[in-house]
Amino acid sequence: MRYVDEYRREEDAQAFLGAIRRRVTRPWTLMEICGGQTHTLVKFGIDRMLPEGITMVHGPGCPVCVTPLEMIDRAVAIARRPGVTFTSFGDMLRVPGSDTDLLSVKASGGDVRIVYSPLDAVTLARSHPDREVVFFAVGFETTAPANAMAVWRAHQLGLENFSMLVSHVLVPPAMEAILGAPDNRVQAFLAAGHVCAVMGYREYEPLAERYRVPMVVTGFEPLDLLQGIHMAVEMLEEGRWGVENQYARAVDRMGNRPAQELVSRVFEITDRAWRGIGEIPVSGLALRDEFAAHDALTRFAVEGIEADEPAECHAGEVLRGLMKPYDCPAFGTRCTPERPLGAPMVSSEGACAAYFHYARTEA
């Protein structure tokens, strides 16, 4: 096994599609949470091969996309300072802030660097004690253990020149916000496999119960998605709800305990604003007071920076599954990956970018 190619065989995919087709008796709307799953669906054309009654709407599971505008502006403000080395995953560099993006800061002489892992930023801080090294910590539960370890290491090593601009978000509160919205049309969820690899799926059980909605923890390869859809459709057709696990090769109910322990040692739960959605209570992570010295927000006094979302970008509707990217008047014209209006067109997990790259200009 290589755990990739085996899950991409056409005859197996066709068998799943046939089984889904035979099982469906009425229309259903499913949401895949994670942007990585959106890309698999669109890249392999799975959404178009599903029976007509099955509608896949794309969820908010793209951390770059849901990072609020003011957080980008704060990052830009820090990165512009002399003496600062600003580090980030590559996806964030082209996300437009109110005036500019991080890539432009770099082009005009700012020391902005792409790192592969937050530990690379710690290494930079260690080897450049004369620089203020800041890491832009954006992500869901999947990325939180890596970022927690970076802070923990910096703390252990006494690196006073390392700090983190934290914009961490949590999936279950966002799912609840979607389910509780009066205009919600999602009837079942494919939960994000790698989020659950870290957190397990106990948190989803009360949610599935309260809203009587099926949730299937699902992986990222084509057969994973197809099996996840089949499992969800079966629950819908049988009138069942609850949480089932398609991605058992990487996920168990309890999740990764050592990872959860360090995350809660370093971070605490906080309210957080989501781009296009607004503030969701207890939906994010912030550094605990003990690690306040490593918090870039206070260290560089950028909490006061606030911003309004641009009116022309419909990211909020796209992120809540109320609008398809091609329904946006700016899609592919005034908004492209080269000149994006909003983050979903930039990120490798953004729904708008997926539709653009795979030429989805209409339904």
Added chain:
Amino acid sequence: MCLGVPGKVVEVLESPVGMTMGRVSFSGIVKEVCLAYTPDVRPGEWVVVHVGFAISRIDEDEATRVFDYLEEMNELDEIHIPQPEAGLPGPPPPSRTGEGRPPRGPLAGPPPEPPLTAGGGS
């Protein structure tokens, strides 16, 4: 961003500072990965790696469950729908051990270049 890549652990490097590192092979490309969150993993086992951290050990037995599910589903369908399905051509499924499978699945991938230029959004 929650991209997780399966890789095979080549070597576990015990660290004196309490952060276990290891070398993990991704189709032959070997990278250093933090194994602190999968403390029991041994060389030869597979992990899901995200931003330089192993976040989960891959369970080999569970990994073939998708194919068992497919077979069970087909058997059930044969009971309910006795006539052969037109949508299911091709030979019977091959063995599920994973060895000897073709290196690339034939499921259609994306077009090579994004052909969309200006003028979309209709």
